[in-house]
Amino acid sequence: MATADELASAADLVKGKNSNCPVAVIRGSQAVLREDGPGARALVRASHTDLFALGTQQAKELGRQEAVELRRTVRTWSDKPVDHELIGECVAAALTAPAPHHTTPWRFVHVVEPSTRKELLTRMADRWEHDLAADGHTPESVRKRVERGELLERCPELVIPVLVLDAQHDYPDERRQMAERDMFVLSMGAAVQSFMVTAAAHGLGTAWVSSTLFCPDDVRPVLDLPTPWHPMGAIAVGYPLGDLTPRPAREIAEFLIQK
Numbered sequence: 001m002a003t004a005d006e007l008a009s010a011a012d013l014v015k016g017k018n019s020n021c022p023v024a025v026i027r028g029s030q031a032v033l034r035e036d037g038p039g040a041r042a043l044v045r046a047s048h049t050d051l052f053a054l055g056t057q058q059a060k061e062l063g064r065q066e067a068v069e070l071r072r073t074v075r076t077w078s079d080k081p082v083d084h085e086l087i088g089e090c091v092a093a094a095l096t097a098p099a100p101h102h103t104t105p106w107r108f109v110h111v112v113e114p115s116t117r118k119e120l121l122t123r124m125a126d127r128w129e130h131d132l133a134a135d136g137h138t139p140e141s142v143r144k145r146v147e148r149g150e151l152l153e154r155c156p157e158l159v160i161p162v163l164v165l166d167a168q169h170d171y172p173d174e175r176r177q178m179a180e181r182d183m184f185v186l187s188m189g190a191a192v193q194s195f196m197v198t199a200a201a202h203g204l205g206t207a208w209v210s211s212t213l214f215c216p217d218d219v220r221p222v223l224d225l226p227t228p229w230h231p232m233g234a235i236a237v238g239y240p241l242g243d244l245t246p247r248p249a250r251e252i253a254e255f256l257i258q259k
């Protein structure tokens with residue numbers, strides 16, 4: 001196996017890196033290199049036969065642990081473009097989330113068309129302005145608040161997580177019906193967290209913001225979503241302007257309660 005590699009290594013014993021001799025002549029190699037062979041593919045080992053997998057495994061786990069801490073809400077972006085395949089990897093990670101009734105109740109709409117993004121954000125801003133005005137805010141305060149939503153205009157990539165509720169069980173009372181819905185919403189949170197942690201592992205920043213959650217009827221027609229599909233905010237994705245910085249550790253004792 002890998003005989004040519006072995007011969008190349010052996011050649012280095014006689015020519016070396018600093019000996020001013022760039023060439024070694026190997027004779028008699030036909031005996032061992034009779035045919036082309038199956039190529040490098042034959043050298044790729046299945047992970048369970050990889051004797052050196054432990055270091056790789058540890059490095060991956062370390063990477064994952066760091067990514068959990070590096071997942072912070074990012075609101076300023078660099079111009080570096082995001083490879084769309086990375087969005088696919090984030091979605092693949094999201095699809096590993098737990099969900100009720102053995103369902104897969106998540107979809108992710110990657111808004112790639114600038115005109116679609118514009119239409120979506122315009123309709124959402126209109127709805128927001130309308131709601132704020134109805135709450136009694138002055139036009140000046142409405143303008144200031146809506147300007148803060150501008151994050152989704154600036155972010156390099158925009159992904160809308162969508163919760164599919166058609167596999168919900170029906171209950172006659174509100175208590176159980178709300179718990180049923182909560183189960184699905186919880187699973188969306190788990191999926192989005194996996195999405196964002198995977199993004200962080202690739203050096204990408206994310207911001208999961210509420211946005212579409214508050215105006216589903218304005219969002220559905222723009223993204224062609226059927227009625228039982230509920231937009232669950234928006235995930236802004238892109239390379240951060242500065243470094244991703246982990247949050248300082250919180251005091252576990254305040255959050256872990258033993259009874």
Ligand SMILES: Cc1cc2nc3c(=O)[nH]c(=O)nc-3n(C[C@H](O)[C@H](O)[C@H](O)COP(=O)(O)O)c2cc1C
Binds near residue numbers: 071209210211
């Ligand atoms: C469901 C949800 C909705 C959020 N909505 C907004 C939002 O509308 N605008 C915003 O700036 N941040 C939003 N955030 C981000 C939070 O402000 C942020 O997660 C929190 O401050 C903690 O900071 P970190 O994400 O950097 O750990 C939202 C987070 C979640 C989970």
